[in-house]
Amino acid sequence: MSSKENVSNEKNINGSNQSGANQPGSYQTESKQTDSRQSGRLEKKIALITGAAQGLGEAIARRFAAEGAAVYIGDLQKDAGERTVLSINNETGKAHYINLDVTSEQSWSLAMETIMKQEDRLDILVNNAGINIREPIETMKAEQLDAMLAVNVKGPFLGCKYAIPIMRKTGGGSIINMSSVCGLIGHRYTPEAYTVTKGAVTLLTKTVAVRYAKDNIRCNSIHPSTADTPLTQVILQDPIKRQERLGEVPLGRLASLSDIANTALFLASDEASFINGVALPVDGGTTAD
Numbered sequence: 001m002s003s004k005e006n007v008s009n010e011k012n013i014n015g016s017n018q019s020g021a022n023q024p025g026s027y028q029t030e031s032k033q034t035d036s037r038q039s040g041r042l043e044k045k046i047a048l049i050t051g052a053a054q055g056l057g058e059a060i061a062r063r064f065a066a067e068g069a070a071v072y073i074g075d076l077q078k079d080a081g082e083r084t085v086l087s088i089n090n091e092t093g094k095a096h097y098i099n100l101d102v103t104s105e106q107s108w109s110l111a112m113e114t115i116m117k118q119e120d121r122l123d124i125l126v127n128n129a130g131i132n133i134r135e136p137i138e139t140m141k142a143e144q145l146d147a148m149l150a151v152n153v154k155g156p157f158l159g160c161k162y163a164i165p166i167m168r169k170t171g172g173g174s175i176i177n178m179s180s181v182c183g184l185i186g187h188r189y190t191p192e193a194y195t196v197t198k199g200a201v202t203l204l205t206k207t208v209a210v211r212y213a214k215d216n217i218r219c220n221s222i223h224p225s226t227a228d229t230p231l232t233q234v235i236l237q238d239p240i241k242r243q244e245r246l247g248e249v250p251l252g253r254l255a256s257l258s259d260i261a262n263t264a265l266f267l268a269s270d271e272a273s274f275i276n277g278v279a280l281p282v283d284g285g286t287t288a289d
């Protein structure tokens with residue numbers, strides 16, 4: 001499978017609900033699956049979320065915007081990204097699309113320049129963009145590994161590189177890196193390359209956390225178990241694979257978009273002001289088992 005197949009443009013326009021999200025072939029992108037409570041927890045904050053045209057990133061962007069943040073949706077998928085922006089702006093918040101290829105240093109530099117011109121600050125960065133080329137180690141081509149390292153590791157690395165100096169200047173910030181349960185444990189159903197990239201994100205996070213705490217920059221990672229998004233369609237449409245994934249979760253269900261978005265919201269907000277360097281599983285107990 002190519003990385004392109006893993007960044008599908010497909011959108012669920014049926015607005016399937018939480019229980020529907022656990023049916024084969026459905027995934028949750030609409031606000032029905034996200035928690036739209038508003039209490040201004042991110043009032044006046046500026047947030048950049050990578051890979052936010054769809055899936056988990058989109059849910060995080062919606063949640064942040066509902067809590068008062070101005071959100072920048074950084075993605076390669078212009079049409080999908082602009083649709084998300086439009087829908088957020090129609091609902092609650094302030095959203096902008098920003099073209100960003102997380103694998104490109106030049107792209108990061110331009111994106112940050114644009115945000116600084118418009119906002120003169122960046123309070124929150126969510127390094128969420130990620131791909132999974134589902135090929136076991138014995139058949140994975142070196143170029144496929146390179147492609148995964150580029151998006152999943154170089155992406156967050158460059159994100160931190162460009163966000164840190166900006167956050168330092170304005171008195172601090174919160175960086176949230178999207179890892180996975182596969183960044184904490186060996187995972188029997190997931191190819192090695194993915195666990196390699198997500199494990200790297202776990203320790204990138206901890207190192208940034210301890211080095212830049214002096215600048216009041218917090219850095220934490222989120223480790224979801226399987227959630228229903230375009231990335232996981234290929235697994236969740238297969239009844240056997242779906243059952244394997246459900247079977248490993250003590251709470252017995254998939255992670256919902258709200259589960260992840262609410263966790264990101266907490267880590268982004270001032271409520272988490274003493275939380276730094278944490279690798280937080282959002283996995284119904286999977287990694288505790």
Ligand SMILES: NC(=O)c1ccc[n+]([C@@H]2O[C@H](COP(=O)([O-])OP(=O)(O)OC[C@H]3O[C@@H](n4cnc5c(N)ncnc54)[C@H](O)[C@@H]3O)[C@@H](O)[C@H]2O)c1
Nearest residue numbers: 051053054055056101102128129130180226227229230231
């Ligand atoms: N869905 C899950 O079950 C699950 C579980 C654990 C961790 N994760 C992680 O959560 C993150 C989001 O996953 P998702 O399920 O929402 O995936 P998704 O495929 O639905 O969305 C990923 C987004 O990233 C964007 N993207 C890909 N390459 C990019 C690049 N080079 N530059 C900018 N944007 C790029 C895509 O265009 C897409 O909008 C990923 O890091 C993934 O590894 C997902």
